[in-house]
Amino acid sequence: MQATTDGGAGAPMAAALPPPPARRTGRSLLDWAGFLIGGGMLGWLVYAGAQSMGYNWQWYRLPRQVYRVIDGEIVWGPLARGLTVTVEITLWAAPLALAIGLVTALLRLSRSWSGHAVATVYLELVRNTPLLVQMYLFYFVLSPMLGVDRFWTGVLCLAVFEASFISEIIRGGVLSVPRGQWEAASAIGLKPGFVYRDVVLPQALPVMAPPMTSAVVNLIKNSAIVSTIAIFDLTNEARNVIADTFMSFEVWLAVAAIYLSLTVSLSAFAAWLEHRLGRRSA
Incomplete structure (x- = not known):
């Protein structure tokens, strides 16, 4: 037997429909926010630890460890x-x-x-x-x-x-x-x-x-x-x-x-x- 709405129409019940897009979007934004906050905290801990050690960052020297261009x-x-x-x-x-x-x-x-x-x-x-x-x-x-x-x-x-x-x-x-x-x-x-x-x-x-x-x-x-x-x-x-x-x-x-x-x-x-x-x- 087909379920009906309160108005008596023969349409399927709203409970069978997927969740509203707004709710999914809100949850996705929360996930991204948590990811960015966690990543930022991890990056800050690494940076703070290096600073406390007096570490000298040398990122400019890293690319040559991957590749170099010599004579074209x-x-x-x-x-x-x-x-x-x-x-x-x-x-x-x-x-x-x-x-x-x-x-x-x-x-x-x-x-x-x-x-x-x-x-x-x-x-x-x-x-x-x-x-x-x-x-x-x-x-x-x-x-x-x-x-x-x-x-x-x-x-x-x-x-x-x-x-x-x-x-x-x-x-x-x-x-x-x-x-x-x-x-x-x-x-x-x-x-x-x-x-x-x-x-x-x-x-x-x-x-x-x-x-x-x-x-x-x-x-x-x-x-x-x-x-x-x-x-x-x-x-x-x-x-x-x-x-x-x-x-x-x-x-x-x-x-x-x-x-x-x-x-x-x-x-x-x-x-x-x-x-x-x-x-x-x-």
Whole structure:
């Protein structure tokens, strides 16, 4: 039966309408005000701390650590070179972590006792030991045994570590698909591979997208640990710049801003992708 208003008209009730735009605008303004106030207070604390230390700000020297123009040609500085290495490590480690995580999730979902046991032992070992210890084990133990250089050692360690979280994301996404979908696919004679491809994954992807983005963001942040095995990523290059210029505040603030821009950009792209996937599955 259709709900009516007090005047007896057949229009839907006002309660079903979205909230007024003015209320949403007011809330948005409050959010922005809180963000700006918090950012201003943080900036003031950093500035006041530097002043109390008698710190000499040298922002004018920072751009040359990113790039310089010599004889009409751009020469990239140490921070730009370090950022390139960080992005390269992430681009190699992310798909490798996805592959390892997918295999681990399938083993956990399988009916094989041995496969389930192997996946469980791997998850318990990796998720309950510090990443720094794992990096040293890979570098000082596995790297000499396998003959792998330090770059690929860092990529492999980060991939193995992050895959332990990605596997649970994939497993949770697969289990979120209603059991009736599996039974219907089996009833029409689909093989398991086609069931995953045509039935399960299209429904699981919108569920997995947000936590998968968080996993990649964590991978970007955790990539800084490769500096401990002498890989000249953004963090290691920043240390070298500070050792040469003594610009501790400027360099670390710039590095933090670079990492923040990477993660925020990735989160924005993931939000757009999640919206597209949600519209397709609707």
